[in-house]
Amino acid sequence: MGRVKIEMKRIENVTNRQVTLSKRKAGLFKKCKELSVLCDAEVAAIVFSDTRKLYHYPQTPGDVNNVVERYTSVDNCPLQNVERNKEEGIYCKLAPYLNVRREKMKELEKENKNMLGEDLGLLSQDELESYERKIEGSIKKIRDKKKQLMMQEITNNENQVQCLQIQNHELKKKIQYFDIYNHELQKRESEPIINEVSTFTNKDDMAYSKYKDSYILNIDPYDQF
Known part of the structure; x- marks a missing residue:
C-alpha cells in the first residue's frame, strides 16, 4: 500500500500541526547539515512557528549571522x-x-x-521701505529691553546701597557705644573703687554700667545690640 498524499493546505488541528512542524523542521535541518558537510557549503535556515517561536540552523546564532551578512553583501x-x-x-x-x-x-x-x-x-522702493520699518521696529524693541535691564540693575544697586547704609549705621552705633564704654572704663580704672554699687546720674554712666556688667559676666558687649 502506497503512502497517502498529503494535501498542501493549512493543518487545522493544532496538535497535528505542531507534530508536523517538529518532524519537517528536523528533516529540513538534517538536509541543511548534509548539504553543508558533503558540499562544504555555508547553509542557514530560519523558521518561525505560528506562535512566533524561532528555530534556526546552525544552532549557533553567530554562524547564522555570518551567512546572512554574506547574503546581504552580494550585489543585487x-x-x-x-x-x-x-x-x-x-x-x-x-x-x-x-x-x-x-x-x-x-x-x-x-x-x-x-x-x-x-x-x-x-x-523696489516699497520693499526697501518695508525693510526699513522692520529694522526700526526691531531697534525699538532692543532699546526697550535694554532700558528695562538698566532700570532693573539700577533698582538692584539702590537696594544694595540701602542695605549697606543700614549696616553702616548699625556699625557706627556699636562703635559709639564701645567708645563710651572704653572711656568710662579708663576713667574708672584711674580712680579708686569704693563700692561696686554706684548711682548713675547721666547717660554715659548708664552706658558704662551696662558695659561693666557685660565685662564682669564675661559677655561680648557687641551682643547687647
Missing part, C-alpha cells in the same frame, strides 16, 4: 533592493514637503541678507 541582493525601495518610497512621500521647506529656507536667507543691507540692487 533582494534585501538590498527592498531597503532601497523603502528609502525611495519614503523620499517620494517627503519630496513635496522637502521642496517647500527648501524654498522657504532660500527666502529666509535672502531676507536675512536684505536686512543686513546686502543684495539690495533688485529691491
Whole structure:
C-alpha cells in the first residue's frame, strides 16, 4: 500500500500541526547539515512557528549571522533592493514637503541678507521701505529691553546701597557705644573703687554700667545690640 498524499493546505488541528512542524523542521535541518558537510557549503535556515517561536540552523546564532551578512553583501541582493525601495518610497512621500521647506529656507536667507543691507540692487522702493520699518521696529524693541535691564540693575544697586547704609549705621552705633564704654572704663580704672554699687546720674554712666556688667559676666558687649 502506497503512502497517502498529503494535501498542501493549512493543518487545522493544532496538535497535528505542531507534530508536523517538529518532524519537517528536523528533516529540513538534517538536509541543511548534509548539504553543508558533503558540499562544504555555508547553509542557514530560519523558521518561525505560528506562535512566533524561532528555530534556526546552525544552532549557533553567530554562524547564522555570518551567512546572512554574506547574503546581504552580494550585489543585487533582494534585501538590498527592498531597503532601497523603502528609502525611495519614503523620499517620494517627503519630496513635496522637502521642496517647500527648501524654498522657504532660500527666502529666509535672502531676507536675512536684505536686512543686513546686502543684495539690495533688485529691491523696489516699497520693499526697501518695508525693510526699513522692520529694522526700526526691531531697534525699538532692543532699546526697550535694554532700558528695562538698566532700570532693573539700577533698582538692584539702590537696594544694595540701602542695605549697606543700614549696616553702616548699625556699625557706627556699636562703635559709639564701645567708645563710651572704653572711656568710662579708663576713667574708672584711674580712680579708686569704693563700692561696686554706684548711682548713675547721666547717660554715659548708664552706658558704662551696662558695659561693666557685660565685662564682669564675661559677655561680648557687641551682643547687647
